[in-house]
Amino acid sequence: MTDSDPNEPRKLSKESKEEALRRILKKRSDIAGEMNGVAKRDAFSIPESHYKIEKFSDYQTLTLQQSLAKKVNLESPYFQEHDVLARNTTVIGGREFINFGTYNYLDLNGHPRVNDAAYKAMVEYGTSASASRLVSGERRPHRELEAKIAEVHGTPAALTFVSGHATNVTTIGTLLGKRDLILHDRLIHNSVLQGALLSGAQRQPFDHNDWRGLDDLLMRSRRKFEKVLICVEGIYSMDGDVPPMPEIIEVARKHKALTMVDEAHSFGALGARGYGIGEHFGLKPGDVDIWMGTLSKTLAGCGGYVAGSEALITLLKHTASGFLYSVGMPPPMAAASLEALRIMEEEPERVRQLQANGKLMLELAREAGLDTGYAIGSTVLPVITGSSLLAVRLSRALFELGINAPPIIYPAVEERIARLRFFLSSAHTEEQIRFTVAQVADQKKKLENSPL
């Protein structure tokens, strides 16, 4: 053996190269073997329901429900394909239905002026905002829509988001934190609950519309928290009634709490001009800290908004993750909602007709002995069946008769208050409403007398 020069790269003989290669390969296969062993051992202890989606318990429950429904010949009433723009009527599978499944409250979705505004904005700006407004900038329809929403609510500013649901999630998630408390009506929408989860704040429901209970809760716990936010809806989305807003505002003031009203179903429906619960009760814009609404219902678009003080809007615009890290609203959508809002103002008879339709349907339903829960007769009318099965069967029977009214069943609501939910529109005719209520009462009676 000769001494090798330490500066020379080590030269290996053919034999030693093979040896080295064998050594490396063995080491690799030893490592792989060990890893395999570990993986195998672990795989035995991890149930499939923890890593296979088809084994997730929620998925199993869902498929079980679906197969049970099939067994009793109940076709799913959900995810129907509609062939046309859904208004007071719709067409499903080539057949026309009276439609109560769409919240086109003032019949503005598909209005020629709304379509035209969207089309013009599309030609000018394209179909997408193409990035967050922070980086991709804003377009005229964004600014005009926000200025108009602020004007209607009488607030200094407003901000729009690409989803109504995300508006609540990100607004509440941004404004509240773990030292704070969120108090909400027991019937509040899921988006508020998700916002509360995101915020990390403590959350406490109060009984439906029970402002005295709210006052008690605050009396006991206000001092344990920094910020307190009270959340209610302008018209409750499942129940169709209105919160006692003046009393809630008084309680909030007394305890130095913030208030937030979700006007998803009340904007366009309450007040002489349809401006919502503020107009309904004659409130001042500053009486509520956070006015929230959706653009997907009365305003014939998609997305949500928050209206309020400059401080609120500036804070959300610069820190709300659902705004900053999400694309801006497509300009055609913003233009559509802006035009819808202009028509709503120019044609207040739409609001009056919607209000009259709501009252008529409620009156008739009560006369027919139907349980309409808390409803006041507006955009949303529940007919409570008290069982998910009856709700699904009733919805199916009505469908056969040419009426589209989807059921709301457990777990969306408690089983004992399963229901059909009717969304009213200014376009529904008296004849459609009378026919529907008569059929609901008749079919419900028949089904109650013929259990499966």
Ligand SMILES: Cc1ncc(COP(=O)(O)O)c(C=O)c1O
């Ligand atoms: C009360 C309420 N808030 C928020 C939302 C979410 O709005 P969007 O469907 O526009 O996302 C809804 C949905 O219908 C709702 O009913």
